[in-house]
Amino acid sequence: MSTILHITASIRNDESVSRSLGNRLVERLAENQGAIVVTRDLAKNDLPYIDVERFAANLAPYAERSPEQHELAKISDELIGELQEAETIVFSLPVYNFAVPATLKAWADLVARAGTTFRYAENGSEGLLTGKKVYLTIASGGMPIGSEIDFMTPWLKFFLGFLGMTDVELVAADGIMGEGGEEKIAEAHQEVEKLAA
Template sequence: MSTILHITASIRNDDQSVSRSLSNRLVEGLAARTGALVAIRNLATNQLPFIDEARFAANLTPHAERSAEQQELAAIGDELIAELEAADTIVFGVPVYNFSVPATVKAWADLVARAGTTFRYTANGPEGLLKGKRAFIAVASGGMPVGSPADFMTPWLTHFLGFIGITDVQVVAADAIMGAGGEEKIAAAHQQVELLAA
């Protein structure tokens, strides 16, 4: 049976978060159509540690060679990577905070980017190891148009996913919704979600 990993990052609740409402609907539709299991990782409530020297060293130490302290430090990264490895589809519900991803998403990325596990270095450069998966990014922004010069979020997250081997990525955006026509933009994004989930 396939698995969908649903990763959300908005600090707002379901009733207020546009990115979460979009990703919730997409996950519901995909799961109903495929019968997939759904795993949820809410980065806003499951606070992740920021990477530091000790945790970085623990992450790169082979499992059998880790000290007890390193086992503890590496445990959250192991858990996050296992979630990615088990998933066939990853759905992100991510708002734009100050032109980029929320800090929690960057913390997640730093923990799952592990040389030898999710990517490796080769003579031809880095190679992502989480191949054969697809991802959807449901984006909401108040003032920044996705794809504009001020959009540092969607190019970064798309590039990061490609770096770890996930190159089949689609973006659904309800962007610049605090300006004119915001409700129409949200409705259009929901229509796009319905088509993707069908």
Template sequence: MTNILHVSASIRGDESVSRKLGNRLVEKLATASEATIVTRDLAANDLPLIDADRFAANLTPHEERDDNQQALAGIADTLIGELQAADTLVLSLPVYNFTMPSTLKAWADLVARAGTTFRYTEQGPEGLLTGKKVYVVIASGGTPMGSEIDFLTPWLRHFLGFLGMTDVEMVAADGIMGIDGEEKIEAASQAIEALTPDKLAA
């Protein structure tokens, strides 16, 4: 049994290219092996930004929190639980202003918890979310992935690796606002269809 967590961030609903491609990838993953699927639509959830009180609550052990801290830390507990339970993580992401949607940054700030998803050691930080396969599906209107104006993918690889997730595969439909946009979307779709069972999460 595979547990798939699908996190999407586009504000464009069913019109979103990243969401459509991500949904197709999740369908393919679920077909390859019996799976449970948890979907987290960041655009449909008003994730809170980290402030001093929420930061302190998130770092306070569960059994030591007061009622207010339990309420403040509740959403982070839920998001972290989803991530811990997943064998496979699928991120469906648009590029907004050369980088990530603000909702993804809010999600990242909530799931990065010292002592839970990573820890500090004498050798430096150690990610605790190991053994997971990550697929990232990206749609960009005009920012080429891997270019000098792509500030999303380097940050994303570093952040995922910081939490222990180093097996990351990316599929990009970038530059889709150009005259060959449809061809680039089709190429990304074909890249997803070309994934073979041995390249999919077991």
């Protein structure tokens, strides 16, 4: 049975447009694929920020870690395991101040591990999380996705590609706090239905 990993980050919970889009996409994909769904809600703010001790623990070979390093690396191991197990990954993200929520950056710092999710090769880095399908369901109050002030989607696509995930589809409900916001949300939901069909 295949696995879908759903990563959410909006603090708005049930009122979240990005979460609503992602939930619908995940529901449809799971139905079509007969997949199980694993959800990682970053809005719970339960991920630690990387520091020098945690960084060292994450890079230490498993068999050589001290008990303290095993404890420090536990959450990173768990997050990486979720990525490795999933065939499909859906990110449901709001735009906060032109970029990703801080909780997603904390997640990224914990899953980028040399030798596990990427490696250094002769011609540069090589992503090790290949063969996965990724969907981004994004909501923005005012910032147009794909514009010169969109610092979120280029960074996110680059980071995912750095880890080997290059098959990425994007559904955006952007500028939804302005005129025609409800129509933009409805259009994004229609796009979700097309993607999941």
